[in-house]
Amino acid sequence: MNVEFHDPERSLKNFIREGIFSQITYSLLTATIVSSYLVVVGANSFTIGVLVAIPHMTTLTQIISAKFIEKRSRKKVAVFASFVAKNSLLAIAVASLINGPYEILAFALFYLIFNVCEDLLTVTWSSWTRDLFFRRKTWRETI
Secondary structure, three states: OOOOOOOHHHHHHHHHHHHHHHHHHHHHOOHHHHHHHHHHOOOOHHHHHHHHHHHHHOOHHHHHHHHHHOOOOHHHHHHHHHHHHHHHHHHHHHHOOOOOOHHHHHHHHHHHHHHHHHHHHHHHHHHHHHHHHOOOOOOHHHO
């Protein structure tokens, strides 16, 4: 298991904080907000459609990463994916300051990175849940 048994309370607090932060950032990047931003910067309808579909397309990351996650430290993968996702949000904010044809391209690139890392984090976070909540008992022993 990948749980630090000497301090499970700290791991659980960090786990909950990450979940709250992920939900807040995810809700800020809904299709309505993303499409509104893209309209303001002058993206065409096709570009808006493709970029709004990115979160649904990157869900395939979860299928691929599910096997990968079980062989790695869930905590390390979660921290890495969270770090990259949060930094890509900062990059999106900086990219919004760019005026010109590369603004949409920069947004698309960092938005793709954010969504891939968030999907990787979702799988890792769910797996990490199992480590934190069932660290000493199996499911059958709790019945």
